[in-house]
Amino acid sequence: MIRVVLAVLLTVALLAAVTPAIDESRTSRTAIHLNRVTERVARAANSLVAHEDPTAPGVPGARRLVRLRLLERSWTAVDASLWVDGEDDQIGYRLAGERPHRTTLREIDLRTPNGPIRFDAAGRYRLELSLVRADGVGVVVTRG
Template identity: 40%
Template sequence: MIRLLLAAAVTAALLATALPAVEDARTERVAASLDADAERVVRATESLAYGEDPTQSLSTAPRRTVRLSLPARSWTAADLSYVAVGGRPEETESRPVLTYAFSGGRETERRLSLPVPLRTPDGPVVLRDSGTHTLSISLLSESEAPVVVVRSV
């Protein structure tokens, strides 16, 4: 009986010390995936800026699509509150950033090194549900300079 209680106590102690490391690994796994998604947005924008001519109409503008995959909470993925392209969800101005926050408050902002300014028509594109989301990236001519317009499809 004492052996059983001792084994249970040791198991509980090992589990208690391992859980923070598991949570860190889950968070880092999701962050690495989102960093890869951010790189795909940058590459799509570079492809447009360096390989296409901008137009003045969104309907005829050259475009690329990028899929972002937001994992559901699991043993291998931390729970995301949101992912936003163009700024934080409460902002109204567009900035060249991909921002994401985990449940519990940890927020990360990753700057996107884009060759042209980024615009989001209705504020940042905010994704909150797990699953695959598609972004449309179009190259427009505004005033005297091209801009890239990002929208959720």
């Protein structure tokens, strides 16, 4: 009986010691994943500006598709949301319980015609980026 009690106490103590490390690794893994997503969106926008010619709004032209995935909450990932804000030329994300992380795209006029694009639930998504000439040249981002 004493061995069982000691085994239970030891298990509880080990779990208490390991839980903060698990939470930290879940947060880090999700942040790394979302940093990669924001880098891919930034690279696609930069590629359009550097290599393509802008078109008039509504005219088909060069575009870039960025596929992304928000991870489902699990032992290896935390809840997160992602957004693209054309007003501030930012791509950002927020991990559960953390402050928002923002990446401002310098020298690129991001445009989100219907307001900021938000992804709040786990799943697979697609962004479509196109280079448009209207009131200057801008990278229009829409849900693909």
